[in-house]
Amino acid sequence: MQLPSIYVDTKKIQKNAELVVNICKKSGIEVMGITKGICAFIPAVKAMLDGGVPKLGDSRMINIISMRDAGIDVPIYLIRIPMMAEIENVIKFTYGSLNSELTVIKALSEKAVILNKVHKVILMVDVGDLREGVLPENVLDIVEKILELPNIELEGLGANVGCYGGVLPSYENTKTLVDLAIKIESKYKIQLKTLSGGSTVNLDLLDNGEMALGINQLRIGEAILLGTDIKTLKSIPGAEVNTIVLKTQVIELKVKPSRPIGEIGRDAFGKIVDFQDRGNRKRAIVALGKQDCGLDGISPMDSSIKILGASSDHMILDVTDCELEIQVGSIIEFNMDYGGMLDLTTSKYVEKN
Numbered sequence: 001m002q003l004p005s006i007y008v009d010t011k012k013i014q015k016n017a018e019l020v021v022n023i024c025k026k027s028g029i030e031v032m033g034i035t036k037g038i039c040a041f042i043p044a045v046k047a048m049l050d051g052g053v054p055k056l057g058d059s060r061m062i063n064i065i066s067m068r069d070a071g072i073d074v075p076i077y078l079i080r081i082p083m084m085a086e087i088e089n090v091i092k093f094t095y096g097s098l099n100s101e102l103t104v105i106k107a108l109s110e111k112a113v114i115l116n117k118v119h120k121v122i123l124m125v126d127v128g129d130l131r132e133g134v135l136p137e138n139v140l141d142i143v144e145k146i147l148e149l150p151n152i153e154l155e156g157l158g159a160n161v162g163c164y165g166g167v168l169p170s171y172e173n174t175k176t177l178v179d180l181a182i183k184i185e186s187k188y189k190i191q192l193k194t195l196s197g198g199s200t201v202n203l204d205l206l207d208n209g210e211m212a213l214g215i216n217q218l219r220i221g222e223a224i225l226l227g228t229d230i231k232t233l234k235s236i237p238g239a240e241v242n243t244i245v246l247k248t249q250v251i252e253l254k255v256k257p258s259r260p261i262g263e264i265g266r267d268a269f270g271k272i273v274d275f276q277d278r279g280n281r282k283r284a285i286v287a288l289g290k291q292d293c294g295l296d297g298i299s300p301m302d303s304s305i306k307i308l309g310a311s312s313d314h315m316i317l318d319v320t321d322c323e324l325e326i327q328v329g330s331i332i333e334f335n336m337d338y339g340g341m342l343d344l345t346t347s348k349y350v351e352k353n
């Protein structure tokens with residue numbers, strides 16, 4: 001057994017995919033399953049597809065190519081604006097991409113002509129979160145130029161909130177997309193197939209009946225992979241949680257004082273840490289560190305175990321209040337949030353099962 005290791009419960013992921021697909025279907029919304037959070041770990045991707053997700057999206061070409069290599073042949077979209085350096089791969093391996101730069105879309109068009117393919121573009125509109133996207137007032141102009149490009153199909157518009165600016169999804173920001181689509185359709189006499197309204201944070205909006213009518217796609221990662229919603233900090237009603245469990249082993253177990261002994265300077269990461277004196281505590285060191293994941297991203301499944309801190313390779317736990325019989329060699333289990341999942345699935349030190 002190699003440790004640290006994550007255990008992905010693909011049955012739970014499949015159930016979550018079914019749940020999300022069914023919730024969205026009731027409102028005429030299609031789900032693009034987002035695989036970046038789990039580094040496109042193939043068993044998890046297959047579970048998403050088994051749960052009824054019809055198409056996939058990922059932010060990294062490496063992940064997309066690994067899915068193609070594994071024989072996954074559903075439409076896959078690149079959901080980060082393509083780099084000029086990856087245009088050829090985008091045309092070869094994806095069905096479409098999210099875009100906001102005419103220069104990039106022109107390059108996609110040129111390569112698509114050469115490779116005799118048609119590439120679908122979802123034009124991202126910045127509805128206020130100030131990450132990617134064309135500002136609403138500039139959308140009509142850029143659309144006119146996109147429509148002139150050969151081998152590019154303007155599939156629709158997309159928006160993203162709750163990422164950089166933490167802007168909450170709302171009726172207003174989803175309505176912005178719908179209104180723009182209506183203007184484009186009447187001005188250019190075309191039909192936009194897809195209005196991609198957002199991510200997991202939009203599910204709550206849908207549930208409250210506050211999503212603008214006309215949105216017909218959501219791009220969902222977290223709700224399927226973890227069963228949670230970072231916006232409400234809760235699990236999605238009816239979803240399975242603890243879909244992924246991290247396990248590692250205790251390598252030292254000793255009773256030690258809670259304040260370091262000697263003059264205090266900077267720690268291994270240049271920080272000065274203030275330690276509270278809580279007397280002698282039973283401390284377990286587990287084989288896991290900041291090189292594997294950030295401390296904020298994981299928490300012990302047993303809530304009586306507290307994380308005291310970590311350096312690159314060692315995590316120190318206070319197990320004084322833990323009722324389990326912990327010894328050197330014991331396995332400690334953790335669950336994780338989206339950030340923890342990202343860290344752990346990209347670490348080459350963490351085995352995936």
Ligand SMILES: *Cc1c(COP(=O)(O)O)cnc(C)c1O
Nearest residue numbers: 034079160199200219220221222
């Ligand atoms: C990551 C991402 C998503 C999915 O977000 P979740 O919170 O995992 O549902 C959707 N769209 C874009 C552009 C993303 O980068």
